Amino acid sequence: MKPLQHFSSTGLMLILIISALPIILLQNYQENSGFLFIVISSVALFLVLLVLSLPSVYIKRRYGISFISYAEERTPSAILFIGALYCAVAVFSAEYSLISFTEMFSKNINNKALPEVVSFLLLTVCLYASSKGINALARSSYLIFAFVAICLLVLFLGNIGNIDIGNFKLSEIGSVDFKVENFSVSIVIPMIVLAFAANSTMIYGFRKSHLAVTFLIITFAFFIFRLLIYLVLGSYAGAQNFCGYAFSKTANIGTTDGFESLYLTASTLSVIVLITILIISAVRCCGKQGSTAISSLFCIIIYVLFICSRNYKSVKEILQNPIIILTIIFIATFVIPLIYILFSRKKVV
Amino acid sequence: MKKSLEENLESLNRLFLGSADFTVREMNLKTPARTAAALITIEGMCAKDVIAISVIDPLLSFEFSNTDADLLIDEIKSSVLTTSEIVELDTVKDAVMFSTSGFAVLAVDGTDRMLAIGAQGFSFRSVSEPESEVVQRGSREGFTEPLRINMTLIRRRIKSPDLVFETLTIGKDSKTQIMMCYLQKSVSPSILNTVRTRLKQCDLKTVLGSGYLTEYLEDRGTRSIFSGVGISERPDTVCGKLTEGRVAVLVDGTPAVLLLPHLFVEEFQSIDDYSNRPYYATFIRILKYFSFMLAVFLPGLYTAFAQFHPEYFPAGLLIKTAESLAHTPLPVTLEVLLITFVYEIMREAGLRIPKPLGHAVSIVGALVIGESAVSAGIICSSTLMVVATAAICSYVTSSLYPQIMVLRFSFIILGGILGLWGVILAVVFALINMCSKTSVGVPYMSSLAPFSIKRMRDVFVRADWKRLSGHTIKVHKLPETEAK
Helix, strand or coil, X not given: CCCCCCEEHHHHHHHHHHHHHXXXXXXXXXXXXXXXXXXXXHHHHHHHHHXXXXXXXXXXXXXXXXXXXXXHHHCCCCHXXXXXXXXXHHHHHHHHHHHHHHHHHHHHHCCCCCHHHHHHHHHHHHHHHHHCHHHHHHHHHHHHHHHHHHHHHHHHHHXXXXXXXXXXXXXXCCCCCCCHHHHHHHCCCCHHHHHHHHHHHHEECCCHHHHHHHHHHHHHHHHHHHHHHHHHHHHHHHCCCXXXXXCCCCCEECCEECCHHHXXXXXXXXXHHHHHHHHHHHHHHCCCCCCHHXXXXXXXXXXXXXXXXXXXXXXXXHHCCHHHHHHHHHHHHHHHHHHHHHHCCCCCC | CXXXXXXXXXXXXXXXXXXXXXXXXXXXXXXXXXXXXXXXXXXXXXXXXXXXXXXHHHHHHCECCCCCHHHHHHHHHHHHCCCCCEEEECCHHHHHHHHHCCEEEEEECCCXXXXXXXXXXXXXXXXXXXXXXXXXXXXXXXXXXCHHHHHHHHHCCCCXXXXXXEEEEECCCCCEEEEEEEECCCCCHHHXXXXXXXXXXXXXXXXXXXXXXXXXXXXXXXXXXXXXXXXXXXXXXXXXXXXXXXXXXXXXXXXXXXXXXXXXXXXXXXXXXXXCCHHHHHHHHHHHHHHHHHHHHHHHHHHHHHHCCXXXXXXXXXXXXXXXXXXXXXXXXXXXXXXXXXXXXXXXXXXXXXXXXXXXHHHHHHHHHHHHHHHCCCCCHHHHHXXXXXXXXXXXXXXXXXXXXXXXXXHXXXXXXXXXXHHHHHXXXXXXXXXXXXXXXXXXXXXXXCECCCHHXXXXXXXXXXXXXXXXXCHHHCCCCCCC
């Protein structure tokens, strides 16, 4: 009996939610941006997610397939270009998360650990997961979601004792000269829309409301994270060794100190899911499904890029630039699908 | 088959190569022409008293009016023999198969037909409680070796024409009888066909136990340390699984019945859960899941924490552990590995050695290796306690012991090399492996991943019978199942 190629909409939605978490977790929220800024960036995140996903949702609803399948059908000659672009964006996004994770790891978890080894091991697990296909990842995401949710709950509940309402000023926007970069870092999360645009052919029982709820959950998680950092961890986190990564080593329950283990667990699990879904999307854009050889190729490319970023600062700056990543995601998930919708319509049978 | 009795006997003799247990009782029937006949049996497989009273005595005392051998066979079948089971045979191959199954084969000179007479009487273990699945309040009956007895144990519990037994023969040399058992209104045709095809494709020469078939019944391309084939020695458990649309495979000569599809959550269910009160059954279920987690993770996490993150230990425990570890010569990873390894050796020895020697092993294990090693400062007492706790926990879900052992060793090694992060990576690896596995098209992790809220009433909790009986969920109706 062949393995099933279709999975329920919930599976992909959970993957998307978990995929959004590492970006939220790995951001440096040292800057106390103020409540209004948190609200604005959360609303902006939701809107950007919605807008970027509109073309692929339209294609999925109208034709029942993903954007990549649609493009393959309508313009077989151009799919090479579209596929290559999607692969590039997926690799770029995976690289962005990998660099952020290894930096956090070597800075805060174990400064003796070689980032090259950390990324190699992480990519090995991602390669194994991607070779098992999206079905296995979708099923795993149920359990990972539950576990990550518990980790984050403990992290936050452990810090409730330190809540500082005095910080809370409703009208404050934060430092006026907050950087555009800081804002764009927050909305880099739409890289997960790429996964939807590449893999939505395989999901059944898809409803628009599913995606809207997913985006709402991501936005809510983002909002709560930033609010709790602002209220609970804000100034307190600044006094810690781990101030760069506010969730770390701040919990204190009973005689057991240090919950960075939970932070490490949550971020590792979610970053694995994110990189794996991006590799799977890249493999899907090559017209293959569950191909270990193609997955290995992408892992090698990601690893080589990682080594380059370690040795050449300019490469790292490009790979870590949120504006560049946001722009290419915008082109891949919005502009190109929109062009297809407008100029390459097909009749619904 | 030839018409001549002599030739038939010769060909059978040739096939059995004059085996010592191949016996032929020649006789002359009371016909006008004194027709020659022979009764072929395999010694030890037939009940001698049944043969004497129900076969030989009627045959020799009956006065036949016919001389034609074909008519004689018909007459013997309809008017002479008093046994309940008579099968007509056309080929020597069939004669061999039936005689080796305990039938007495009657050959008459002048006809190319033979009769297989049911007179099985070999000795076998009686129906008794299975040692591997002991229950407190359930039935004390367990499967035994003969296939027919196992069949009756199931039939006695499901008295419905819906229950079907389908016979297959597997093993080129052993010709082992296999019985596929299912409820035709509950089972999915797709699952049934898949199981049937896989059994027919089995090209083993000898099948001496049901374990031989498990690898042939697993889904291809879903290699995992976990098994997609369930095993039970209890007829009540098998009957329960059949009502959920599963297929049972009974193998002659073994009390372990195979069940397909098999899910991860089933490893934590036992027949006692359904006899106990729901709240207690729920408590036991949660205890089992917790024990499984402890058995798998405890030594690995202890190694990772002691080696890389001592700050995770509560202050009191940290001081004691650090003190204790400081006085032992080996690094903590090696220590945990060593104790776990020694424990596995003792466990294996305990299983294999004769029972009277078992106490000696226990004493040597507990006193010499355990207490003495700690007092001599070779191993740390907290390490010993962690390994012992994990070992006890692994027996709560004994059917998962092989998997627990492999995972435990992996987590210890990775935890010792990479710390907590190594354990996390190993968890993801194991999780993906488990989630990619399917059992006859049904996801192995079904109920948990993909999540099914309806199934939750019999996963972590056991709902009351009023709720369970009204909505039996068929296994092929689970989410993401290929066979609908």
